[in-house]
Amino acid sequence: MSTTVTKDIFERRESEARSYCRNFDTVFTKAAGSEMTDADGKTYIDFLAGCSSLNYGHNDPDMKTALVEHIMGDGIAHGLDMYTTEKARFLETFESHILKPRGMDDYKVMMTGPTGTNAVEAAMKLARKVTGRRNIITFSNGFHGMTMGALSLTGNASKRAGAGNSCGGLCGVTHMPYDGAFGAGVDTLSQIEMMLENSSSGIDAPAAFIFEPIQGEGGLNAASIEWMQGIAKLAEKHGAMLIIDDIQSGCGRSGTYFSIEEAGIKPDMITQAKSLSGFGLPFAALLIKKQHDIWKPAEHNGTFRGNTHAFVTGRVTLEKFWADDSFQTQVQEKAVQLTAGLQVIADEIPGAKLKGRGMMQGVDVGSGEMASDICARAFEKGLIIETSGADDEVVKVLVALTVPTETLQKGLDILLEAVREASATNKIAAE
Template sequence: MQEDIFERRESVVRSYCRNFDTLFVSAKGSEMTDANGKTYIDFLAGCSTLNYGHNDPDMKKALIEHIERDGIAHGLDMYTDAKAEWLKAFEDNILEPRGMGEYKIMMTGPTGTNAVEAAVKLARKVTGRSNVIAFTNGFHGMTLGALALTGNAGKRAGAGAGCNGICGTTHLPYANAFGEDVDTLDQIEMMIENSSSGVDAPAAFIFEPIQGEGGLNAASAKWMKGIAELAKKTGALLIVDDIQAGVGRSGDYFGFEIAGIKPDIITQAKSLSGMGLPFACVLLKKEHDIWKPAEHNGTFRGNNHAFVTAKVALDKFWKDDAFMKEVRKKSDILEAGLQKIADLIPGAKLKGRGMMKGVDVTSGDIASDMCSRAFEKGLIIETSGADDEVVKVLAALTISEEMLQKGLDILFEAAEETVASHKVAAE
């Protein structure tokens, strides 16, 4: 049996496959098909890496044409036609319409954690300080520097030793960490300004506009603006980790746009390539671009195949605001469907923003049961949060309204069965 090879040869560190125990062989749009011919609606989308769905036909065509003409695949950071075309498309469709002409683009290694590492290194280099302020429930990556910024105890334990060390980090309360009635901005400002708090002067503040792995906690415009002002006041740089919440997932291209702020540094990855190819970068204000040549590099910082598909994504979806209008409409459908589920479960509540929403069902056991039942019914969906208590929807932004509703109906059925099961268990 083909599946035996995974158990025999793949490390036990694997995770998603444990919840979705089948052999997938093809995918298109918002559906995945396994070796038995069963098709599943995908509400995971590569953990927000496939915002435009699986195998977009226009991106696929452009990539095939690039390969067939022997276009550059790997070019380190050399000048290539594919890179030039993507840079121009990003400038025209993203930066200029948002008045962000002051930003330069730094190519990093191909993953989000590579972008975070580069961002933090630069902030320390610019400021001459070492401490970085991160926030409760944050997730920034799995390499040691990024992991030091991450709050999750399980992820941090994977380092095999304390994460902070030379990667000096202070964790402070994220927006609404103590409930919606407590403004954590006041507490954060006190900790920073109190010379006896034990918090060193920061090189940077780093936050996610919406915490994906942390449980879909969404920062308000007021909170984001407050952190931006505090960073400026203290001489620190503001880094926004927009890796999971970006590229349209929040209802705008950038997850922080509702706050009207302009971070010093922005990290991008996941859906940047358009169709799941590894691609990450850092946007930085020109005055902070003080690197010496090759002072930060990476063998795979020039994935030209990703440049090709990313350019198509920009030209196809970001020429005007039509795509975001569709996304916001689907966001309303998503919210209505999730509210029906929340109403089934005592204490449950909606979380997130845009097409990055979910339901806190109060228990990791309940959330896990719901997702397992949903998978049996043909829906791929995962959990997040400190105790995996949030059922998280990350459907492709291009999903049809009909398929989105069908997936929500499956999730509702799974929730009904889970509630009934847990009531029986309780009795």
């Protein structure tokens, strides 16, 4: 089938809700590592990585081999939440490689539905069940999912608009300012504390606080250690649960497995998804402190809670990359390279600034129009990259953590070239 014919079926039959394909208008046929190839044989460097679902790149050979062997050996394909060998092996490896080394032996793992929004929904329900309260405090520019509960926590107006005009499920939450929401000189932590202490503020006692340590869709806003610790203290003081949404910023993306490790906080719950399977397979889970695991059997369930194929690849991911600190060290070294490359790019645009941390960084170029132009030019040159932020003003890098340093640099060079062209065009238009 030709590219034209193949694309025609999408236009004819796929819903208008489709999104990424509108910016990357080609038909992809294969991928390996940090590169994707289309039907015309053109290869692109991937700075999107499945929106952080492919932290270990496309088609990791060890994960692929393990999955093929599992399938060819008639391993369980679907097991609801029954006991299986592969679930046991995944949990044992997660316990030994992730939980115990981080002093997190007091957490249990709840298999939720297959995507991040399912984990968030479960966290919201459990927080309300444990505390007997309804109100959940969330933060400006946050993104937590597209189902009704998770969407109520999400700040983006266009995402919320998809739920219609009535309140529906978009209730029972209070939106507070995230760290730095009003600029570096404004302490939002003290503002939040003031509102909570004021009995006439109109804010109901919270069941939970939920935040992303690094806001992915919200524009790569990274909370400071002090702010994260402050929110944890407020939650404890007010008898609320602390939920960390580590769906996009977790699994090593921040430079450590969990993006809160430097802050030293121990949340009541942590949501995990995206790169949890390591292979791009749907897999989400909720980490819960043991004392809060008060679910009755089947009180929160779903047909696809626990993807057996994802257990296979997820276990290999942990064994291959998280058995010691060597991979984490490599990620942190690449983060330094990424920061340096993005600073060169930011220097090309008056007023531009770096955002994020670790391998979750980008450049705020000041406008969505400019950022979109840069990404479109980059795609033409062979780089897949997207925007984020309230107005899509941030050019966002989510390259695989396994990317070779030379490929990372080549992608940054393409991005720099795209920025220079967009800046020149913008300057001419302004004149």
